[in-house]
Amino acid sequence: MSNEIITEVDEKAKAARDAASVLATAGSRKDAALEAIVAELEARAEDIFAANARDVAAAREKGLPENMIDRLTITRKRLDAMKQGVAEVRALPDPVGKVIDGWQRPNGLRITKVRVPIGVIGIIFESRPNVTVDAAALTIKSGNATVLRGGSESINSNIALTKALQAGLAKAGLPPAAVSLIETTDREAARRMMTLNGVIDCLIPRGGASLIQTVVKTATIPVIETGTGNCHVYVDRAADPSKAAAIVVNAKTQRTSVCNAAEGLLVHKDAAASLLPVIGEQLREKGVEIRADKATRALLPWALEATEQDWYTEYNALIMSVAVVDSVAQAIAHINKYGTHHSDAIITEDYAAAEKFVAGVDSAAVYVNASTRFTDGFEFGLGAEIGISNQKMHARGPMGLEELTTYKFIVRGDGQVRE
């Protein structure tokens, strides 16, 4: 690793560390900074569009696919959406300082457990430049400093956006280093970030499965794993047919590229003959390819044969694996074995089946009679979302501002010593 890369990453992370201690007790200045950032994004709009145009031109020259170029492009509408997002985060309640719990000990010690920022959060992300602004707004509001490392395709856009973010911080009297962008686009810079134990407190990778797996395997600092979702809808014997069809179609097709879209459909054997042809037809009308077990194919002759690998697959596309199961228990076992513990739903009017399913399925969000697509910080009412945690430590499921905090114990005494 070149010394230059090490120097940039280490210096920015160290500056973020220092800035974090200011942000931790910045109170309403955080909101002032967010307000100033909205103004700076507008004031610097022309610079941002110009920088973005350079990224887009370079991407076209490299022959990147049109959907990547689309994600990279900052239109007027998208800049307005970024500003709107910052304003919405500003309006949320400050998570810092909340007393989560408190009690008194027999020896008179008074203990309170108080929410505080985590400190320095590293965010490693891919080509969408709006992540720069979203992530910065959430970390500022929650009193954290952040070190951002975006994809090389959006580097000019990210530099321009970061200038606006830092100018806003400065206007509110907060250290600009509270939001730092690593400008070196060498992959080694990301590697260096992942091992800065004691300087960066945690990493949140945002992007595709390969980026996330690289961070999980490489990092020696704590990582919050986000993103992968092999979600299921189980249509029980006692399902309401119209709810079943509407929920399956919504969960599969409303938006296919997202982690809370359903990839697998399980149908109880007693409901298969009456419901599968109806649901299958509605999926087919939406252009969904079905990969199915034998029992399903007997009812849907046009369905393809599923391989063992299909049950494990997050398609993120108009494809769905379908199987017939004998019982709620078999549905639970299938989901816990093949799924990614993200979001899974049962469709039933049977109380006992519903309770068995929510107790047995080991997923971040377990639904009864609703679409898996609701697993989202906004849909859950958290007011914001930095990502959806796919692990069990620290935070599970949608992460809002609270999930960007930790706590400290404050213990007040009057001379207590331990016997």
Next chain:
Amino acid sequence: MSNEIITEVDEKAKAARDAASVLATAGSRKDAALEAIVAELEARAEDIFAANARDVAAAREKGLPENMIDRLTITRKRLDAMKQGVAEVRALPDPVGKVIDGWQRPNGLRITKVRVPIGVIGIIFESRPNVTVDAAALTIKSGNATVLRGGSESINSNIALTKALQAGLAKAGLPPAAVSLIETTDREAARRMMTLNGVIDCLIPRGGASLIQTVVKTATIPVIETGTGNCHVYVDRAADPSKAAAIVVNAKTQRTSVCNAAEGLLVHKDAAASLLPVIGEQLREKGVEIRADKATRALLPWALEATEQDWYTEYNALIMSVAVVDSVAQAIAHINKYGTHHSDAIITEDYAAAEKFVAGVDSAAVYVNASTRFTDGFEFGLGAEIGISNQKMHARGPMGLEELTTYKFIVRGDGQVRE
């Protein structure tokens, strides 16, 4: 890595994974298992002592130091303490199933956030065989399965203890694989555990700094870092002299080998001349060596000179670093720079100084007028302790049963789909 090691670790971890799904909904059978374990530990006492005697004999043969042999030895009193510990954990409230939060969305979705077990917890520890029983009791009570990997010195003891644990589980109708011991003492077995993503949910290393650092650097699964404590007592200008002396002496000398013992003393310059000679003398009477800055040495001529490294050092011994500071702010800066964010105390009768200190010190536990030695699951009233987290993610400070759980969102609807 040999295939044999891989096979043992993978098979036991996989069996633990399967057992975890039973434990997760085992309810009162967990208490029945803990009761049976107490009986099995007594019924198998002679086997346990005999196995332990083999470990002790091997340790003597290898010439291990007397303090390590002492930690290794299971006396009748220590076996009784293990049984007592299991009975106490059994008596604690079950953390699983608690509704932590809940609300309704405008679209009618009813969301509850419910505490559930983490799943499979790996525990890698050193020579104290009582950890086998303590850790198993806490993980069973919290509905988790555990894969234990102890030190090679205590392997026979651990095997005998695990037989008692597994027999107790079986008597309660729970899968014995809920507590699995890796019997291969090769270091590669621990390495294998650390990378079993998707099978083991998290690792808790328990032991010395070098063991913990190895796990933090090697593991690709989430780790809860425990143990290191460079803790401070800051004696403010407005300190009550008798509280100051009693707390400093208690924090430094009541037990020196533990992570919540104080290693550093900071004294406000206005209090130094009156308090340092008194406190210094009391420390000297307890046999404490003082390593100090120039201002302290002017008042305590017998003190040694501190190097920069001293400020960073967790002595775990009768040694204390001492410095005079100009202000609360300087004390906070010193603690945040040199400390390990574990436990730090201010001694003061000044309200503003106390509030400034608790807000500014970035530690798991921040004390006013009490000894740092109280940072402990039992002293905090958690009823148990699996360790003291030294990181900010998931859990911070003393970890009891709740900290061995995560949550899931249960979302109940009546046909909601996302627009």
